[in-house]
Amino acid sequence: MEDKRFIEVAFPVKDVSEESAREKNIRHGHISTLHIWWARRPLASSRATIYASLIPEPKDSHELERKKDFIAKLSKWENSLEESIIKRARDDILQYFEKIKNDPNQKRPRVLDPFSGGGSIPLEALRLGCETYAMDYNPVAVLILKAVLEYPQKYGKKEKTGPLDKVLFKDNNSKNYDLVEDVKKWGNWVLEEAKKEIEKFYPKDEDGSISVGYIWARTILCQNPTCGAEIPLMRQFWLAKKNNKKVALYPYVEDNEVKFKIVGDGYEPMPKDFDPSKGTVKGAKVTCPVCGMTHDANTTRRLFKEGKAGQRLVAVVLTNKRKKGKFYRLATEKDVKAYEEAKKYLEEKRAKLIEEWGIDPMPNEPLPPKGTLGFRIQNYGMTKWSDLFNDRQKLALITFVEKVRKAYEKMLEEGYAEEYAKAVLSYLGISINNLAEKNNNVSRWANTKETIAGSFSRQALPMVWDYFESNVFSGSTGDWLNSIEYNLNVLSHITQIPPVESNGKKIIPTVMQASATELPFPDNYFDAVITDPPYYDNVPYSYLSDFFYVWLKRSIGDLYPELFITPLTPKSKELVAYTHDKDWESAKKYFEEGMKQALKEIHRVLKPNGILVLVYAHKTTEGWETLINSLLDSGLVVTASWPIHTEMKNRLRAKESAALASSIYIVARKIEKQGIGWFDEVKRELKENLEKKLNALWKEGISGADFFISAIGSAIEVFGKYEKVLDYEGNEIRGDKLLQMVRDIVSNYAIRQVLHEDISSELSPLTKFYVLWRWAYGEAKVPFDEARKLATSVGLDLEKEWNKGFIKKDKEFIKVLGPEERKIKDISNNDLIDVLHKALLLWKSNKKSEMIQLLAETGWGEKEIFYKVAQVISEILPTDSKEKKLLDGFLTGKEHIKRAIAEGTYQIYEDEEKEKSKVKTLDEFIK
Numbered sequence: 001m002e003d004k005r006f007i008e009v010a011f012p013v014k015d016v017s018e019e020s021a022r023e024k025n026i027r028h029g030h031i032s033t034l035h036i037w038w039a040r041r042p043l044a045s046s047r048a049t050i051y052a053s054l055i056p057e058p059k060d061s062h063e064l065e066r067k068k069d070f071i072a073k074l075s076k077w078e079n080s081l082e083e084s085i086i087k088r089a090r091d092d093i094l095q096y097f098e099k100i101k102n103d104p105n106q107k108r109p110r111v112l113d114p115f116s117g118g119g120s121i122p123l124e125a126l127r128l129g130c131e132t133y134a135m136d137y138n139p140v141a142v143l144i145l146k147a148v149l150e151y152p153q154k155y156g157k158k159e160k161t162g163p164l165d166k167v168l169f170k171d172n173n174s175k176n177y178d179l180v181e182d183v184k185k186w187g188n189w190v191l192e193e194a195k196k197e198i199e200k201f202y203p204k205d206e207d208g209s210i211s212v213g214y215i216w217a218r219t220i221l222c223q224n225p226t227c228g229a230e231i232p233l234m235r236q237f238w239l240a241k242k243n244n245k246k247v248a249l250y251p252y253v254e255d256n257e258v259k260f261k262i263v264g265d266g267y268e269p270m271p272k273d274f275d276p277s278k279g280t281v282k283g284a285k286v287t288c289p290v291c292g293m294t295h296d297a298n299t300t301r302r303l304f305k306e307g308k309a310g311q312r313l314v315a316v317v318l319t320n321k322r323k324k325g326k327f328y329r330l331a332t333e334k335d336v337k338a339y340e341e342a343k344k345y346l347e348e349k350r351a352k353l354i355e356e357w358g359i360d361p362m363p364n365e366p367l368p369p370k371g372t373l374g375f376r377i378q379n380y381g382m383t384k385w386s387d388l389f390n391d392r393q394k395l396a397l398i399t400f401v402e403k404v405r406k407a408y409e410k411m412l413e414e415g416y417a418e419e420y421a422k423a424v425l426s427y428l429g430i431s432i433n434n435l436a437e438k439n440n441n442v443s444r445w446a447n448t449k450e451t452i453a454g455s456f457s458r459q460a461l462p463m464v465w466d467y468f469e470s471n472v473f474s475g476s477t478g479d480w481l482n483s484i485e486y487n488l489n490v491l492s493h494i495t496q497i498p499p500v501e502s503n504g505k506k507i508i509p510t511v512m513q514a515s516a517t518e519l520p521f522p523d524n525y526f527d528a529v530i531t532d533p534p535y536y537d538n539v540p541y542s543y544l545s546d547f548f549y550v551w552l553k554r555s556i557g558d559l560y561p562e563l564f565i566t567p568l569t570p571k572s573k574e575l576v577a578y579t580h581d582k583d584w585e586s587a588k589k590y591f592e593e594g595m596k597q598a599l600k601e602i603h604r605v606l607k608p609n610g611i612l613v614l615v616y617a618h619k620t621t622e623g624w625e626t627l628i629n630s631l632l633d634s635g636l637v638v639t640a641s642w643p644i645h646t647e648m649k650n651r652l653r654a655k656e657s658a659a660l661a662s663s664i665y666i667v668a669r670k671i672e673k674q675g676i677g678w679f680d681e682v683k684r685e686l687k688e689n690l691e692k693k694l695n696a697l698w699k700e701g702i703s704g705a706d707f708f709i710s711a712i713g714s715a716i717e718v719f720g721k722y723e724k725v726l727d728y729e730g731n732e733i734r735g736d737k738l739l740q741m742v743r744d745i746v747s748n749y750a751i752r753q754v755l756h757e758d759i760s761s762e763l764s765p766l767t768k769f770y771v772l773w774r775w776a777y778g779e780a781k782v783p784f785d786e787a788r789k790l791a792t793s794v795g796l797d798l799e800k801e802w803n804k805g806f807i808k809k810d811k812e813f814i815k816v817l818g819p820e821e822r823k824i825k826d827i828s829n830n831d832l833i834d835v836l837h838k839a840l841l842l843w844k845s846n847k848k849s850e851m852i853q854l855l856a857e858t859g860w861g862e863k864e865i866f867y868k869v870a871q872v873i874s875e876i877l878p879t880d881s882k883e884k885k886l887l888d889g890f891l892t893g894k895e896h897i898k899r900a901i902a903e904g905t906y907q908i909y910e911d912e913e914k915e916k917s918k919v920k921t922l923d924e925f926i927k
Contacts, residue, residue: 003100003609007052007667008640010064013700015072017645019044026077029493033486035144035430035548036437037118038459038539041532041615041663044075045644047124049665050530053611054093054109054128080127081496090129097527100609106131107502109527112605114516114598115575117141117541119148121530122509126153127497132509133526135516137573139563140545142513143552147430148494149509151423155179156495180491183427186411187484190403190428194480195473198399201342201392202471203334209320213452213470213478214331214339215239215249215445216390219310220295220303222288229256229290232312233465237276238447239315239328240264245450247328248276249315253290260314262328281465284379304380311390313339314466317445319476326450343391346398353402361398362386363550365568368543374460375543377442385550388440388455396472397436400480401555404428408559422559427491429556431483433548438478441467452478459539461547513563515573516598521605529602532615532663533595534575541576542569592626599634606670612636617663617709624712628735631668631720638720640667641713643702664713668720677722679733686718687745694749704776708746715742743793747772751794755872762865765796767832770806771869773816775876779883787814805829806837818883819844835860836870840886843893856901867894 020042027033032040048071058064070088079085097109111125112133118141122134126149134145156179204210217232232251239262240247247264250271263270270276280287284297303309313331320327353361363385370378377388386394407428411421437443437454442461445468446453452468455461470478500507514520516533534541546568557564575594602612616627631638642665693714694707702710715738719725725733751768754775763771769791776790784798787807791798802809805827806817819837824845827838835858842851855861870887877884 004057005053005611005667006055006057006067007049007611007613007642007665009057010068011052011640011642011665012048012068012072013642013644013702015068016045016048016075019048019072019075019077021645023077029489030077031119031123031148031490031494034147034490035118035433036454036456037141037144038456038541038544039532039617040118041120043080043120043124044077045663045665046120046530047080047127048072048075049613049642049644050111050121050124050128050130050528051089051093053528053530053613053667054130055096081493083498086127086498093128093130101527102607102609108500108507110525111528111530112519112521112526113531114514114519114529114602115531115533116145116511117532119145121532123148123494123497125528125530126500126509129498129500130528131500131502131507133521134509134511135514135519137513137515138542138545138569139513139560140548140552140569141541142511142563143426143430143556143560145511146423147426148490150511151179151426152491152494152497153499153506153508155420155423156491179423180488180495182424183491184484184488186407186424187428187431187480187487189410190400190407191473191480191484193403193406194396194399198342198345198395199473201338201345201395202473203338205318207320209318209323209327210474211471212317212319212326212474212476213445213468214313214335215315215317215466215468216441217312217314217466219312220286220300220308222291222293223295223299223303224288224291224293227256227288227291227293229253229258229288230310230312231280231286231288231290232258232314233281233286234279234314235281235465236279239317239445240326240450241276241447242450245325246270248274250274250276251280251289256290258289260330262315262330266327279465284463301379307381309381317450317468319474339392342395346391346395349395349398353398357554359554361401361554362394363554365546365550368540368546372543373540374458374462375540376460376462380463385547388442388461388547389436390441390469393439393441393469396439397432397551398554400432400435400472401551404432404555405558422556425556425559427487429552431480431487432551432555434483434486435472435478435480436548436551438483439470439472441469443468443470443478451476454478455547456544459544461544516575517573517594517601519601519605523604524607524610525605526610527607528611528613529606530613531602533598539576542571542574545569588626592630595626595630596633599630599636603635603670608670610670612668612670614666614668615663616666624709625735625739628712628716628719628738631666631716632735635670635673636668636720637671637673638666638668638713638716639671641665641710641717642667643697643700643706643710643713645706664709666713666716673723674721675723677719677725679725679727682718682722682725682733683741686715686741689718690714690742690745691749694746698753704778707750708743708776711742711746712739715739740789740792743789747790747793750775754876755868763869764831765791765794766801766805767869768794769796770816770833771872771876774873777816778878779816779818779881781810781813781815784809784812784814805831805834818881819886820882830858832860832866832869836866840883840890843890844886852897852900855897856904861897861901867891 023030023042023044031043051074052071055067058067073079074085074089093109108129108131110133111130112135113121113125114135116122116134116136119134122132122145125132132149134149136142136145202211217234219230219232222229222231237249237251239249245265247262247267248270250261250263251258252261253259261268280289284300286295286300287293313336316329316331316335318327318329350361365385367378367383367385367387368375382388389397404425408421408425411424412418437456438452440455442455442464444453444464452470472479475481512520549569553564575591575598606612644663644665690711694711697707697710719738727733750772754771772790772794788798798807798814801807802814806822808815808817819840822837822841824838824841827834835854839851839854842848842854852861860866870891874884874887874891
């Protein structure tokens with residue numbers, strides 16, 4: 001390969017990882033605040049990897065370090081508009097492109113992202129001066145891409161009066177234009193028009209206090225025949241749970257009715273025996289506060305499905321210019337009356353708009369099929385998208401939709417050209433989506449921040465029992481103005497990106513709707529394809545985005561008939577392994593075939609010297625299996641891979657499920673393969689190469705599940721350069737066998753590193769499994785198949801071990817129990833870990849003599865390896881782990897334990913412990 005790129009030989013993993021994770025905290029001007037899109041790549045890693053893919057490998061070690069430093073600087077958010085840095089990056093790319101290009105008429109490298117989603121990758125390709133092509137199958141994503149890439153470049157900069165006015169204004173009345181200012185102007189116009197009509201349904205208090213919003217509880221009637229009370233379903237009762245402010249709703253029973261008081265700082269004192277974190281519902285299990293009867297989940301769901309559930313307005317959140325912060329009061333009859341009036345007006349408004357528009361303004365399209373990944377709300381009788389909004393929320397949203405449509409008519413009346421008016425209106429349509437995302441009945445009041453938590457805090461729509469309804473005119477988070485301001489911040493940032501020019505003409509990014517399995521481009525067209533494809537079954541993009549699609553179709557659908565022609569987002573060609581309509585094997589095959597076709601298409605459209613960078617972050621090896629098999633069959637050859645941390649540490653739900661911090665950036669080229677590779681030879685090569693890569697990963701601080709996943713990319717580099725890999729019987733070796741081999745190599749390496757020396761031969765498979773599990777997954781539960789593969793890599797048959805000792809199977813998950821989750825009487829095995837757990841429990845119970853006896857009789861107490869393993873487990877567990885605290889306490893008495901065993905006097909340990917507790921200094925103890 002003649003023109004090796006920088007990314008194929010080096011990359012500043014640590015620096016770019018830090019910037020990528022830090023970026024999650026950045027709100028002001030970041031495209032993530034324009035519109036929600038799931039699994040959006042960080043701008044930092046996108047910018048850095050695109051640049052490193054489009055410049056040559058370094059000439060020497062000096063240049064390598066210099067370039068790594070520059071890439072680290074380039075990845076910083078603060079430098080994303082720094083003119084000198086962006087110009088230097090563009091110049092570097094152009095200088096290299098001039099040397100390698102094969103078309104004299106092409107001035108800039110062409111970059112495609114066929115799975116563009118939220119637009120991070122194409123935005124950074126644009127920022128780096130490339131001729132950018134962004135594509136997605138999902139119409140909501142296509143609209144976001146137009147708002148991020150196309151319109152800011154077309155209309156973003158204020159131009160002097162001149163030829164452009166003829167395009168933008170029909171009457172050529174010499175107006176200047178400015179996209180930011182026009183979105184602001186028409187956003188305010190929409191607000192004022194909506195206020196005139198529906199602000200009265202959000203009444204102010206007599207003292208001028210404004211409602212930020214309303215806390216609602218869904219309700220069911222107690223099924224105890226002697227009770228029948230209305231039960232407010234609340235998962236907890238906190239209103240404010242901050243270090244300096246604790247306020248809660250206090251439920252009490254009066255005349256067979258559940259009533260509330262507000263208690264805490266600034267209100268009545270909080271009762272001593274009251275725990276606001278314990279509500280009336282957990283999961284779907286409901287306890288009646290009046291009679292104490294418990295209703296199981298099936299009963300709760302049945303009542304909802306039968307239409308026997310209701311809702312109750314419980315409290316109002318307020319602000320006042322004369323008071324600091326937010327405060328609370330209980331809902332009054334006046335509040336309920338305002339809601340009932342809004343409900344009545346909704347019926348009139350809806351009938352009027354059906355007559356005007358010819359379609360129902362209410363999004364009555366069906367919710368996804370029951371069983372769709374991430375959706376639980378159908379279990380509670382919700383069948384249509386409109387079921388996700390209460391009546392006042394529906395009224396607010398259809399009113400804003402109506403005013404946005406009227407804004408377009410008014411803009412045309414004022415002489416705006418249709419295309420420019422359409423661009424402005426697109427941001428207003430996006431603002432309605434943002435309003436809907438915060439203003440629905442699956443949004444929550446986030447008591448630790450005293451703000452609204454929108455419906456998509458996760459990539460799912462779960463059931464919410466007590467929800468928060470925003471006042472759309474409040475001036476706080478969740479209102480119309482807030483959404484417009486976020487959009488303006490993003491626009492003011494992205495309109496400052498310098499235009500990309502060729503022969504004096506601006507090159508506007510190309511945005512289109514198409515499937516990655518049928519790319520609408522000629523062969524050998526792109527210099528680079530940089531993309532982040534769907535991850536197997538991770539995110540149900542199309543079903544989630546229907547939430548937004550139904551509102552966009554009503555607000556701006558007429559302006560984009562080609563995007564909003566179908567009742568809901570198209571799904572037939574979406575590359576996700578859905579199982580609600582097919583079995584697992586069929587879903588897996590569908591995804592694998594689709595991914596293979598997409599990669600073959602990428603191979604086709606790449607130039608002979610083109611480069612692919614593919615981002616992947618699935619946490620299970622099954623997800624990787626499909627990607628590997630697709631890559632092997634595509635004709636592309638992997639030349640490098642880099643793990644980049646893209647998640648903040650505090651967002652990894654390590655204690656609940658095994659979450660990945662890293663995404664793997666896989667680099668591949670369109671180069672000829674080497675023919676047949678023989679498995680035994682490839683295995684040797686793989687082991688040698690992987691050992692080097694693992695050393696580098698270890699030094700970079702990559703650990704746990706990320707370490708396993710990072711190694712996979714390196715393995716494909718060796719494996720994928722052959723047409724086929726066969727064993728001596730002629731059987732083809734595929735992704736599953738490769739992955740197991742990688743697991744074996746990595747687990748052996750990890751055990752050696754974690755234990756600081758090669759003592760793994762002295763450990764049983766069960767102990768190796770425990771140590772590796774704690775290192776890779778901490779205290780998390782993991783899908784069974786993942787756990788099985790880890791067990792196999794250390795020679796353990798998982799099915800023979802679960803539910804016997806510390807390995808527990810829970811549905812499709814495996815959990816490894818720590819000592820505190822076990823009972824002394826149940827531990828009978830003499831394996832190192834079992835003895836360690838029993839010893840820790842005896843130590844905790846202050847049964848020191850029994851502990852010494854156990855360690856002496858099993859022989860473990862005299863073996864140094866026993867204490868080494870205990871020390872290692874302590875080192876790899878987080879500081880707040882209960883198991884770690886137990887281990888640390890136990891290890892402080894290590895020398896006493898050994899002495900007691902050596903002298904055969906179990907009492908020595910206890911006597912020394914007692915003496916130690918009496919004296920104050922070490923000198924006194926020695927005497």
